[in-house]
Amino acid sequence: MRPRILLVNPPIYDFAAYDFWLKPYGLLSVAGYLRGKAEFKLFDFLDRLHPFMANQKELQSDRWGRGRFYIKRIESPECLRLIPRYFRRFGLPHTAFQNFLQQEEPFDFALIQTVMTYWYLGVREVIEDIRKAYPKIKIILGGNYVTLCRNHATKMEADFLVSDPDLEPLWEYLQVTPDMNQPALWEAYDKLNVGILKLSDGCPFNCTYCSVPKVYGGFKARLLERSFAELELLAEHSVKNIAFYDDALVFKAEKVLMPFLHQVIKRKMDINFHCPNALNARFVTKELAGLMVQAGFKTFYLGFESSCPQWQERTGSKVSSDELAQAVGHFVSAGAEPTSITAYQILGHPYSDVQHLEDSMRFVNSLGIRGMLADFSPIPGTPDGDYCRRWIDMDEPLMHNKTAFPIIRLGFEEVNRLKDLQRKLNRALPNI
Numbered sequence: 001m002r003p004r005i006l007l008v009n010p011p012i013y014d015f016a017a018y019d020f021w022l023k024p025y026g027l028l029s030v031a032g033y034l035r036g037k038a039e040f041k042l043f044d045f046l047d048r049l050h051p052f053m054a055n056q057k058e059l060q061s062d063r064w065g066r067g068r069f070y071i072k073r074i075e076s077p078e079c080l081r082l083i084p085r086y087f088r089r090f091g092l093p094h095t096a097f098q099n100f101l102q103q104e105e106p107f108d109f110a111l112i113q114t115v116m117t118y119w120y121l122g123v124r125e126v127i128e129d130i131r132k133a134y135p136k137i138k139i140i141l142g143g144n145y146v147t148l149c150r151n152h153a154t155k156m157e158a159d160f161l162v163s164d165p166d167l168e169p170l171w172e173y174l175q176v177t178p179d180m181n182q183p184a185l186w187e188a189y190d191k192l193n194v195g196i197l198k199l200s201d202g203c204p205f206n207c208t209y210c211s212v213p214k215v216y217g218g219f220k221a222r223l224l225e226r227s228f229a230e231l232e233l234l235a236e237h238s239v240k241n242i243a244f245y246d247d248a249l250v251f252k253a254e255k256v257l258m259p260f261l262h263q264v265i266k267r268k269m270d271i272n273f274h275c276p277n278a279l280n281a282r283f284v285t286k287e288l289a290g291l292m293v294q295a296g297f298k299t300f301y302l303g304f305e306s307s308c309p310q311w312q313e314r315t316g317s318k319v320s321s322d323e324l325a326q327a328v329g330h331f332v333s334a335g336a337e338p339t340s341i342t343a344y345q346i347l348g349h350p351y352s353d354v355q356h357l358e359d360s361m362r363f364v365n366s367l368g369i370r371g372m373l374a375d376f377s378p379i380p381g382t383p384d385g386d387y388c389r390r391w392i393d394m395d396e397p398l399m400h401n402k403t404a405f406p407i408i409r410l411g412f413e414e415v416n417r418l419k420d421l422q423r424k425l426n427r428a429l430p431n432i
Helices: 025-033 051-055 096-101 117-131 142-150 150-156 167-173 225-235 257-266 285-297 309-315 321-333 357-366 383-390 404-409 412-427
Strands: 004-009 012-014 038-046 071-074 086-088 109-116 138-143 161-162 195-197 240-242 270-272 300-305 343-349 370-375
Touching: 004 025, 004 117, 012 117, 012 343, 025 038, 025 109, 025 138, 096 117, 109 117, 109 142, 117 138, 117 142, 117 150, 138 142, 142 150, 142 270, 150 161, 161 167, 195 225, 225 257, 257 285, 285 321, 300 309, 300 321, 300 357, 321 343, 343 357, 343 412, 357 370, 357 412, 404 412
Parallel strands: 004 038, 004 109, 109 138, 138 161, 195 240, 240 270, 300 343, 343 370
Antiparallel strands: 012 086, 071 086
């Protein structure tokens, strides 16, 4: 008899959250490996196409499938009370999930995805509701929070934790044999307008602020055949916007991304591609930029972080100012609109005194592209995260919050000043 499995993507408890192509890709991938071998039901608190959202006109998607979540203002946790921002719960109402559980037959297992370490309050809410509805169910937690904060995750009172990319213990626990060539279980949604793809896992770099090496290890390409199967499945569901979740999408592009793009172009697939996890400008060539534009990339996000050579050298030497300028030139020459190109820069990094952030912001603006300040989140187990113990309690995941730490590090007024400057620089660009 096939096991009955509940899939849950929890609500977000945070100061800010936005549907920037957010989908529980890890959860759906695990379920996809078990396609046909288990019975699944998905409840995604962050699904903005859920029937409940039908009357929420102000939360509708933009042309690329992004948009605001349903929100409820709540009291800030004790450790974050001094942060002068409103704390909120993002996602479908609590009662929507409770009603869903009342209407469903009991499940054998519940798989819950975790993402940010400081979002665990949503995980706790989900576990409490599931326990009340199904006392005998086995609850399984997986994802970044479990991997990075395993000791803390044990307090969630789940029955099984998946904290390693090796899923063999999970298959043994479920007593089901997976088919690892299957694509993610996108058919679990009743309605879709956004999908996710990954052509690779991990990253060849070891930036001191990043969790990817700890969570995924070094760079490893996926089988292109499986990626195409997933792309075709998404196309069958009329998905028009697909975001890549790769952490090194353009690394070894001649062996991974470029063959993929050639096939997309050959098949004349009408899809808009996006890369929110940021591209490494160092690997963007003229040929690659041309293929990306031709294949349907509509937004381009580049990781820049800082124009300061000393800061770059101290944190991993990922990309230089010249490399960023060259990549922008390649994209624009290939036909990309300059305002569709965005460069991320880190706000509130522990070494911000040597980052020269304003100089970086003005340099990005001089290239005619948008800048975006990415609030720094101290990640446990990384050199920069461990360095942050001088300011915060790193053993409390709520203190990893990306809104809170820049304010703690730089002060409320300085953070607001820098964000106002970024908005001013972007507004000065043509066609903004």
